[in-house]
Amino acid sequence: MADPIRRWWLTAALLPVVLLQAACGDSMEPSTDAGKSALIIVDMQYDFSPGGSLPTAGGDEIVPLINSLQDRFDLVVATQDWHPQGHDSFASSHPGRKSGEVIDLDGQQQVLWPDHAVQETHGAELVAELDRQRIVRVFQKGTNPAVDSYSGFYDNGQRGDTGLNDYLRSEGITEVYVVGLALDYCVKYTALDAARVGYSTTVIVDASRAVNLKPKDGDEAVTQLRAAGVRVLRSAQL
Ligand code: VGL
Ligand code: ZN
Numbered sequence: 001m002a003d004p005i006r007r008w009w010l011t012a013a014l015l016p017v018v019l020l021q022a023a024c025g026d027s028m029e030p031s032t033d034a035g036k037s038a039l040i041i042v043d044m045q046y047d048f049s050p051g052g053s054l055p056t057a058g059g060d061e062i063v064p065l066i067n068s069l070q071d072r073f074d075l076v077v078a079t080q081d082w083h084p085q086g087h088d089s090f091a092s093s094h095p096g097r098k099s100g101e102v103i104d105l106d107g108q109q110q111v112l113w114p115d116h117a118v119q120e121t122h123g124a125e126l127v128a129e130l131d132r133q134r135i136v137r138v139f140q141k142g143t144n145p146a147v148d149s150y151s152g153f154y155d156n157g158q159r160g161d162t163g164l165n166d167y168l169r170s171e172g173i174t175e176v177y178v179v180g181l182a183l184d185y186c187v188k189y190t191a192l193d194a195a196r197v198g199y200s201t202t203v204i205v206d207a208s209r210a211v212n213l214k215p216k217d218g219d220e221a222v223t224q225l226r227a228a229g230v231r232v233l234r235s236a237q238l
Contacts (some may be wrong), residue, residue: 005037016181035174035200039073040152040164041066042180042187043081043089044130047123048211054116056182056209060127065235066179066209067131075171076134077127079152079180080191081117082140090115091150099215108149108156111213117229118197139164150189153197166195175200179207184217191230202231204238 033065044066049059070076083089090111091099097113115147117124120126139162149155153164168176176199178191187208195201203225210218224230 027144031149036074037072037175037177038075038077038168038173039070040131040169040176040178040190040194041076041078041179042077042152042178042190043117043182045081045117045123045128046125047081049112049127052123053114054211057183059181059209060129062130062179062207062209063127067129068109069177069179069204069207069235069238070131070134073177075118075168075173077167078126078132078135078138079140079162079164080124080126080140081142081149081186082119083142084116084140084145085118086145087115087118087142087148089113106147106157108147110156119228120145124174137167139167145147147217150186151193152186152190152204153193157205164230168199173199175202177202177204179204181209183208184213184221185209185211188221188225191224192228193224194227195230201229202233202238204235205232 002037047054048056073221086093088105088110089110091097092115093114094103097103097112098128099112101112103110103112138151142161144160147155147157147160149160150164154161178187178194180187187203190203191203205222210221212218225232
C-alpha cells in the first residue's frame, strides 16, 4: 500500500479507540478517588437553645432534622463551644461593657456576649436529644481565653487550629455539609473556612438557626455564604 493510504487506514481504525478513551476518562479503572462527605454539626449546646444564655429562636426544633440527616453522610463530627470562665468574648470580662457591644480585641472587632458555653457547665453540654451514635469526634473551640473562635476549624485570628481540617483530610473527605447553631456566627464561619481550605461546602439552612442580634443577620449570612461559593440549600433539596 502506498504510504499516505496506509496512514489514512491506521487513523480511521484508531480514531474510535481514542475517542472512546477520551469520553470515558479514567472510568475504565475502578474508581478510587471518589469524594467522601462529612456532616459537621455545629454547637448544638444548651446555651444556644431556647432557655440558654445566648439563645437562638427555634434552636431546639432542628434537632430531629439533624438526627434524621446523619445517615446520609460518610462521616459525622460535631463542634462544641468550650470557653474557660472569664473568656475575653464575655461582656462580664470588660467592666462597663454590655453584651451586643463591639470592642477592639487584639486588633480585631469582637462582639461581646453574655457568659456562655463555660467549660463543665450544663449550658456547654451538647443537647441530650442530639443522636450521638454516629458522631465520631467532637472538636472543642474557644478554649484560648484571649481569642474567640466561631469556626470549627480555626480561631478568629486564623492561628489556633482545632485539628478538624487534618482529620477530615485524613479520612478522605472532599465534601462538607454544615448544620447547627448559630447560622450567623459559628455555622457561617465554619462553612467559610471549609470552603476556603478547599472543601465543596453546603449549609443546610433549615437545619440551622440564627442568633439575629439584628433581625436580618441570618439572611445576611446566607448572602455572604453564597458570595463565598458555599451552597445554601434546604434539606429537601439535597
Ligand atoms: C456562637 C457566639 C459566640 C455560636 C458561639 O455558636 O454561633 N456565637 N459563641
Ligand atoms: Zn462562644
